[in-house]
């Protein structure tokens with residue numbers, strides 16, 4: 001039995017970057033938001049290398065830029081890779097794009113215990129009712145619509161909170177995302193990550209000393225992320241056959257992989273592995289490359305790892321989670337505005353826009369990574385691939401850097417067939433996309449390609465919003481009949497000229 005009921009406009013499950021961002025951006029519009037987090041923060045998390053889109057874009061919208069700056073995280077200027085054909089390491093720098101240069105740090109390497117706490121405390125300050133040690137156990141569903149959540153409070157009591165919308169941001173271990181759709185594991189990315197922390201690992205020479213370093217070797221690849229002058233996050237990504245290593249053997253396996261990778265071995269030559277506290281163990285993660293078949297259902301929306309993740313090599317996880325949170329917040333804020341006469345149409349339109357843009361961003365990283373994992377290519381070909389995936393009009397090296405910063409401009413997309421199938425129509429309303437639903441099958445492919453070409457015009461408007469307080473007139477819908485962000489970035493609006501239905 002439930003001890004007592006609570007009511008909110010929105011319940012957010014999970015206080016990671018996805019949950020805190022969505023909750024804050026909804027509360028900023030004056031709605032009552034309850035965030036239920038199962039742990040007591042700060043807690044350990046993997047996912048420490050951030051992109052400029054998060055640091056300069058989302059953190060700006062949330063109003064935490066100065067706080068993040070004051071936290072003294074390591075400034076990440078770009079990445080250094082021993083990867084691809086040829087013996088020489090190569091480096092990219094975010095500031096080689098004029099859109100990411102300037103006085104502010106382009107990005108940071110963060111201890112997630114600190115970063116996530118900043119975002120969660122900011123949510124509290126912005127009016128979100130944050131409740132830690134509250135575990136969501138299931139959804140309440142009435143006539144096919146999610147109407148709230150059941151949860152256990154710190155005293156172990158079962159309780160219920162009703163809400164008009166539930167945001168599932170409970171990460172890769174979500175218990176509720178399968179209500180929207182099943183999880184589809186990637187057939188291509190089936191790797192295993194082993195990771196731990198080291199004291200006094202060497203640094204690259206300045207100005208590369210804050211870069212993420214990725215090194216390919218015969219069994220897979222390593223990441224090497226400086227988290228402070230003395231703390232380094234080191235992880236190895238290897239084939240799934242290594243998932244069979246039993247836990248007592250993790251540290252020995254890690255040592256063996258390090259031995260087989262000379263650049264990482266040299267950097268750690270005088271380092272000591274940390275064996276106590278939150279950084280004191282070697283951890284393993286498997287099955288982290290997936291997407292949900294659907295990202296929303298009436299009353300429920302998935303953001304972050306509850307919806308999808310791909311692979312850590314380009315540090316896209318927090319970017320995808322916070323970008324999705326922004327898109328979800330816009331959709332919910334718009335639907336909670338009761339002035340719309342046709343609420344059902346509004347929901348379909350808003351969440352259709354959410355899902356289309358979110359899948360587009362996921363798909364771009366997915367497609368690029370498939371090519372990047374072919375380590376027989378050279379740097380020039382990676383540049384060109386980034387340009388092709390994003391449809392950027394810029395020179396290939398700039399297209400590459402902007403894509404890796406999470407702010408690439410997309411004008412064309414070549415999905416693999418399976419992915420196109422998923423993205424093609426699911427979650428897109430008939431009212432919004434009549435030509436998508438109405439065309440004969442033979443024409444479907446071309447129309448769909450045209451649709452995606454239009455869909456990909458969004459580019460980096462999210463970042464520009466935060467940096468430059470963009471004007472609405474400059475916003476173009478991604479596709480015919482689509483929506484555009486409002487002037488404050490927190491709602492969807494009709495494009496100038498209205499919705500084409």
Ligand code: FAD
Nearest residue numbers: 014016017018038047049136170171193304305312317318
């Ligand atoms: P999370 O940060 O996981 O937050 C989910 C929250 O929900 C947690 O606080 C959890 O306690 C809470 N929760 C769970 N269940 C419940 C429940 N039932 N009730 C209430 N609360 C609940 N990303 C990067 O950007 N950069 C990187 O360098 C990077 N490296 C990675 C390396 C590896 C090996 C892996 C696997 C991932 C990496 N990622 C990286 C991805 C990154 O970790 C995630 O994408 C990111 O943390 C997702 O944020 P989130 O808010 O969706 O989920």
